[in-house]
Amino acid sequence: MESYTVPFEMDGCTAKTFIKRFTGASDTLWRRIKHSGTFSINGRPAVAALSRLCAGDTITWEIPKRSHIEPADIPIDIVYEDDWLIVVNKIPGMVVHPTSWHQEGTLGNAIEGYYARTGQHWDFHPVHRLDKLTSGLVLIAKAPQAQYQLHKLGRKSFHRQYLAIITGEMEPYNGTIDLPIGRTADSIIERMVRPDGQNAITHYTTEAIGKITLPSGERQQLSLLRLKLDTGRTHQIRVHLAHEWHPIIGDSLYGGDMTFISRQALHAYKLDFTHPITGESISLKASLPSDMKKITDIAFPNFTI
Secondary structure (H helix, E strand, O other): OEEEEOOHHHOOOEHHHHHHHHOOOOHHHHHHHHOOOOOEEOOEEOOHHHOEOOOOOEEEEOOOOOOOOOOOOOOOOEEEEOOOEEEEEEOOOOOOOOOOOOOOOOHHHHHHHHHHHHOOOOOOEEOOOOOOOOEEEEEEEOOHHHHHHHHHHHHHHEEEEEEEEEEOOOOOOEEEEEOOEEEOOOOOOOEEEOOOOEOOEEEEEEEEEEEEEOOOOOEEEEEEEEEEEOOOOOOHHHHHHHHOOOOEOOOHHHOOOOOOOOOOOEEEEEEEEEOOOOOOEEEEEOOOOHHHHHHHHHHOOOOOO
């Protein structure tokens, strides 16, 4: 059940104006509220489309849940939660949203299971996604108006930073990769740098350089990078680093060394965003998953997030 009190400055406005301006509801959500049959003013049923409000009025409505995602009892690492948003530290190997190929075991199933266990009645609205094998922070809107406001603000409303482990050293140590990315001709999954691709900009900083011993006894040089994106192309970090001849270790699709880890060593460790409802600035971090931490403890023992 959604409930709001009309402030003095919106005295006399229509219900539609109040709901769209004060709560940030989209046109689609307004139509769902209007036709829900649950709209009321001060506890009395009312016709939303015909209602005009007074300061101090309390309006309520309830939108029936529409999610078709099956709840599942899957543990999740919740980093942040309030009435509007939830941020989860996703484990590697978990798909964010159910697809025709992945109906079970996804983050969506886990979130719906969490809602069911805690008596919450929300849909699953991921604001952004991570590759299945990439770990880290995922921002999820509980209410559709929160998702709508975040998408309306665009990428400027939230900023992610990643940690990646590569072989060798980047030259220069800190810099920007500004190269367009498009599909590889014979694959629907793989991407590549190509002149006719979409604009893609990746900023990187070398956080640490170290070595680790190969099974042969040789010493392999590794670098730990911190990365920020100006764009959000599919596989952007992975493609850009591979193009620079320093693929992420464990990234079998783009030529990464598989000796020490079985998935790309890429982790979305930091998330900064402006809360779409309260306007508060929020900054969150997620610790490294165990498979990456085993490597950093050896190669970069002085590194801390």
